[in-house]
Amino acid sequence: MTVSELVARADLKAAALPDGEREITGVYIGDLLSWVMGRAASGDAWITIMSNRNVAAVATLADTACVILAEGVQPDEGVAALAEQKGINLLLSGASAYDTALRLRDLL
Template identity: 55%
Template sequence: MKVSEVSDALGLKQLNAPDEDREVTGGYSGDLLSWVIGRAAPGDAWMTIMSNVNVAAVGLLADVSMIILAEGVEPDEPLLQKAALNGIGLYSSPMGAYELSWRLKGLLEK
């Protein structure tokens, strides 16, 4: 399923959407960055409540397909800038990571 389809189905707010055709192959939820970088798989949609600039670096290096900021958290300005500079898909949602996760799983299993 494409990033754009996940975004539409979950009603996400687009913060930076450079590659909406990229395939979302799974999901990962977590806020400890070293944990995420070591465990998230390439192509995953990553759900987190972290909103600082390091989220962009971790997303880029872990090669996730999109980052979804959960619980309606607002990204720091440096995060927005780094996401734009590096072509990282950044979205947000008022839903929590748990709800986003099970909805995403439902979408990916369709």
């Protein structure tokens, strides 16, 4: 499933969607950035509550398909624009990390 399809089907909001055709191949949940970078696989949808600029660097380096901010967390100022510029899909979910992951489980 592509990131654009996920946005449409999982009731998510796109804060930045520069690469909507990117295929999602898995899911990773985590907030400790070193941990995420070491464990998230390329193509994962990364669910987190971290909303600062460093998330963009980690998403780029780990090559995740998209970042999903869960729990209704909003990106810090300038982060959505940065994501757009860096080619990172940044999605927003009002649900918890767990419920967001369950939705992905049903859709993937």
